[in-house]
Amino acid sequence: MNKDPIDDKIIELLKHDGTTSNLEISRKLGISEEDVKTRIGNLSETRSKVLIVDDEMDTLLPLKRSLEAGDYIVVEALNGQEALNIVKNQIPDIILLDLMLPGMDGYEVCSRLKNNALTKNIPIIMLTARDDVKDRVKGLEIGADDYVAKPFNLHELKARMKSVLRRSRDM
Amino acid sequence: MIRKWGFVRIRTELIIFFLIIAVVPLSAVVYMSYDYSREAIRDTVMTNLLGATENSGNAIDNWMDVRKDDIRVISRSIEINTEKDELKDYLATYESEYQGVYEEFFLLDIDGNIIFSTLNRTGNAANVPYFTEASKGKLYISDVTLSESNGFPEIILTNPVMKNGTIAGILAARVSMENLYRILEDIDIGKSGEIFIVNKDGDIIFHNNRSRILHKNINNNFAVKEVTYEKNGINEYVNYKGEKVLGSYYWLPLYRWGLVVEKNIDEAYAGVFNLEHRMVSISTFAVIAVILAAIIISRRITGPIKSLEEGATGLLSGNFKPIPVSSSNEIGKLTKIFDDTALELLEIRKKLEAKIDIANKDLEQKNKELIAANEDLKKLDELKSDIISLVSHELKTPLSSIRISAEYLESEAKNDPEVQKEMFGIIIRNIDRLTRLINDILDLSKIDTGKMELQLERVDISEVVDTAIENNKLVSLKKNISITADIPGNISPVLADREKLIIVMNNLLENALKFTPDGGSIVLSAKDDADSIEVRMKDTGIGIEKEKLEKIFDKFYQVDSTSRRKFGGLGLGLSIAGGIIRAHGSEIRVESEIGKGSTFSFRLKKAEK
Numbered sequence: 001m002n003k004d005p006i007d008d009k010i011i012e013l014l015k016h017d018g019t020t021s022n023l024e025i026s027r028k029l030g031i032s033e034e035d036v037k038t039r040i041g042n043l044s045e046t047r048s049k050v051l052i053v054d055d056e057m058d059t060l061l062p063l064k065r066s067l068e069a070g071d072y073i074v075v076e077a078l079n080g081q082e083a084l085n086i087v088k089n090q091i092p093d094i095i096l097l098d099l100m101l102p103g104m105d106g107y108e109v110c111s112r113l114k115n116n117a118l119t120k121n122i123p124i125i126m127l128t129a130r131d132d133v134k135d136r137v138k139g140l141e142i143g144a145d146d147y148v149a150k151p152f153n154l155h156e157l158k159a160r161m162k163s164v165l166r167r168s169r170d171m
Numbered sequence: 172m173i174r175k176w177g178f179v180r181i182r183t184e185l186i187i188f189f190l191i192i193a194v195v196p197l198s199a200v201v202y203m204s205y206d207y208s209r210e211a212i213r214d215t216v217m218t219n220l221l222g223a224t225e226n227s228g229n230a231i232d233n234w235m236d237v238r239k240d241d242i243r244v245i246s247r248s249i250e251i252n253t254e255k256d257e258l259k260d261y262l263a264t265y266e267s268e269y270q271g272v273y274e275e276f277f278l279l280d281i282d283g284n285i286i287f288s289t290l291n292r293t294g295n296a297a298n299v300p301y302f303t304e305a306s307k308g309k310l311y312i313s314d315v316t317l318s319e320s321n322g323f324p325e326i327i328l329t330n331p332v333m334k335n336g337t338i339a340g341i342l343a344a345r346v347s348m349e350n351l352y353r354i355l356e357d358i359d360i361g362k363s364g365e366i367f368i369v370n371k372d373g374d375i376i377f378h379n380n381r382s383r384i385l386h387k388n389i390n391n392n393f394a395v396k397e398v399t400y401e402k403n404g405i406n407e408y409v410n411y412k413g414e415k416v417l418g419s420y421y422w423l424p425l426y427r428w429g430l431v432v433e434k435n436i437d438e439a440y441a442g443v444f445n446l447e448h449r450m451v452s453i454s455t456f457a458v459i460a461v462i463l464a465a466i467i468i469s470r471r472i473t474g475p476i477k478s479l480e481e482g483a484t485g486l487l488s489g490n491f492k493p494i495p496v497s498s499s500n501e502i503g504k505l506t507k508i509f510d511d512t513a514l515e516l517l518e519i520r521k522k523l524e525a526k527i528d529i530a531n532k533d534l535e536q537k538n539k540e541l542i543a544a545n546e547d548l549k550k551l552d553e554l555k556s557d558i559i560s561l562v563s564h565e566l567k568t569p570l571s572s573i574r575i576s577a578e579y580l581e582s583e584a585k586n587d588p589e590v591q592k593e594m595f596g597i598i599i600r601n602i603d604r605l606t607r608l609i610n611d612i613l614d615l616s617k618i619d620t621g622k623m624e625l626q627l628e629r630v631d632i633s634e635v636v637d638t639a640i641e642n643n644k645l646v647s648l649k650k651n652i653s654i655t656a657d658i659p660g661n662i663s664p665v666l667a668d669r670e671k672l673i674i675v676m677n678n679l680l681e682n683a684l685k686f687t688p689d690g691g692s693i694v695l696s697a698k699d700d701a702d703s704i705e706v707r708m709k710d711t712g713i714g715i716e717k718e719k720l721e722k723i724f725d726k727f728y729q730v731d732s733t734s735r736r737k738f739g740g741l742g743l744g745l746s747i748a749g750g751i752i753r754a755h756g757s758e759i760r761v762e763s764e765i766g767k768g769s770t771f772s773f774r775l776k777k778a779e780k
Contacts (some may be wrong), residue, residue, distance in 0.1 A: 056568055056572065058569070058576075058597045058601055059568065059572045062572065062575040062576040062579050062594055062597055063575050065579050065590055066575060066579045066582075069579070069582075100564060128564075129563060129567035130563065132560065149567075150567045150568065150570070150571035151567055151570045151573075151575075152574075153574075154574075154575060154579075
């Protein structure tokens with residue numbers, strides 16, 4: 001990892017306020033917004049931050065353990081509202097979103113994130129025990145990047161996460 | 172409906188009928204009697220007129236006979252040379268006896284010289300017919316002449332005065348015709364009638380209107396022609412004035428006079444016309460009376476029929492009023508029967524309408540129910556797909572946990588033993604969860620098919636309650652809900668399947684915990700009754716709407732889909748609990764108040780001591 005002073009400053013700014021936009025950082029540091037985006041992307045390239053949203057602790061926990069054992073930093077949320085709050089503050093690289101959540105359901109969370117300019121680029125993979133074609137289409141229509149049915153193969157999930165992450169970085 | 176054309180009212184028919192049977196014979200009778208009477212009257216008129224004429228003729232004859240007798244008597248009783256004064260006195264008696272008849276008596280010598288006159292007239296009449304004719308030795312009656320002295324018509328009668336078998340002179344008498352008027356005036360000739368006497372030539376020698384005398388020759392008159400042919404008779408004809416008259420004529424042969432009496436035909440036959448008028452008025456009156464009678468009778472006959480018709484029309488249009496029975500005849504009876512029948516019909520109709528109404532309402536209700544049932548079916552269909560997806564979710568979620576945990580253990584087994592233990596824990600817990608779920612579904616199918624087998628034994632209810640509380644401790648602690656058991660220590664044991672009863676309490680408690688907000692409370696209590704134990708569970712939950720109370724024991728039922736998302740679960744708990752209690756021969760009752768909480772209760776039989 002190269003220790004660029006500008007990168008450090010960006011990290012400082014982001015630590016100070018997770019909601020600071022690339023534009024604000026670019027203004028504060030006197031570099032282009034595009035540059036800020038690239039630098040932030042490079043900074044997290046080695047360990048991507050993943051947000052798991054699931055109300056089933058028994059699903060969430062082993063998944064968390066498995067991803068932590070891989071190259072992921074894991075943040076967890078037990079319901080939709082909590083997930084939205086976390087996304088605001090910690091900006092995950094990818095979100096694994098269960099559909100059947102108490103209160104606000106996975107579709108609602110997904111559509112809120114995809115309708116917000118700040119969060120619409122965060123890739124979302126939907127995890128659900130409901131695997132009707134109808135459900136899949138609905139999920140993809142409101143902006144989910146991929147859809148994985150429970151029970152899933154962990155290797156397959158990881159492969160899909162990588163693929164989605166790569167696609168989002170290329171954009 | 173009655174067609175407009177070809178419809179003849181009974182009243183019209185009756186009137187026509189009456190007219191035919193009454194007016195035609197009446198007219199015939201009237202006409203015949205008129206005809207007969209007219210002839211009779213005409214005959215009478217003619218006979219009367221003819222009689223009067225003849226009588227008058229006879230009266231003239233008589234009168235003239237008296238005149239002739241007079242002159243004969245006088246001429247015999249005087250001498251030609253009788254003293255003039257003596258003669259005058261003698262003749263004066265005649266003159267005074269027949270007042271105004273004799274105008275003058277005079278004597279003529281054989282040469283025609285007037286030798287004596289009651290009027291002291293002189294002169295010669297040797298060439299005058301009354302002298303020459305009387306000179307032949309016979310009584311002579313002259314034609315009518317107008318008197319030289321007063322202009323009245325007069326005749327001169329002459330008769331020879333004999334002396335020793337020879338004519339010594341001629342006695343003449345001027346007779347005024349005035350007296351004839353008196354005779355003829357007795358004949359009724361009406362206002363415009365005429366009486367006249369004509370001579371053989373057709374000259375009027377006497378006329379009731381004096382001015383006409385001798386002024387006219389009227390032999391063109393039918394009666395005058397006839398009478399101058401010396402005929403008697405009566406006839407209708409047009410007279411010399413152009414008027415239609417009834418004229419009777421009588422020939423007086425002695426004097427060669429024709430007596431003619433003419434009457435204006437209208438006046439003559441006034442009786443006939445009178446009769447005609449009377450007949451016309453009587454028949455008109457009769458016809459009018461018949462028509463009126465026909466109208467009245469037909470109205471009386473058709474009135475009730477018309478009422479019947481109106482009643483029937485009213486009945487058809489649903490506006491029936493009972494028809495008053497106005498007669499006691501067949502129509503009256505018919506009206507009565509019609510009224511009764513109509514009222515009966517209306518009654519039946521009313522009943523039918525009421526029935527139809529009820530049937531309609533019933534149908535409407537059924538339709539509503541059908542729609543509701545259809546709606547329910549649709550919901551059920553949706554529910555079915557919901558349930559499939561729900562069941563698959565409920566099955567797949569623990570499977571997923573098991574799989575991820577197992578995969579973790581497989582790949583990362585070298586890691587922390589604490590984590591490994593945690594993973595095993597997850598696996599075991601989720602296998603239990605799956606087992607429970609499968610048992611629930613199996614129980615439910617047993618309940619559904621009625622194959623649930625109960626292992627009945629003496630069960631201490633407080634032990635069951637404690638077990639259920641223990642099973643749910645974790646959740647109650649997490650939600651800070653206090654669960655208290657209020658059961659007397661000496662409560663009687665019940666006869667039940669212990670394991671199943673635990674499931675019941677468990678499910679009820681789980682349900683109560685699910686729907687009671689954080690910090691609430693749940694009280695479980697049991698009460699000893701005569702032969703049963705009542706178990707109650709009261710919570711401070713959100714409550715259940717009245718309409719939904721019945722449905723909460725349906726399988727897969729949750730109050731709505733959002734509550735499913737919020738509270739999770741398959742909705743089998745209450746259904747299973749209900750089924751188990753039913754298998755025990757009892758029933759779970761529930762009372763609830765929105766926002767305050769619900770109370771579930773059931774009774775179980777006491778175990779025998």
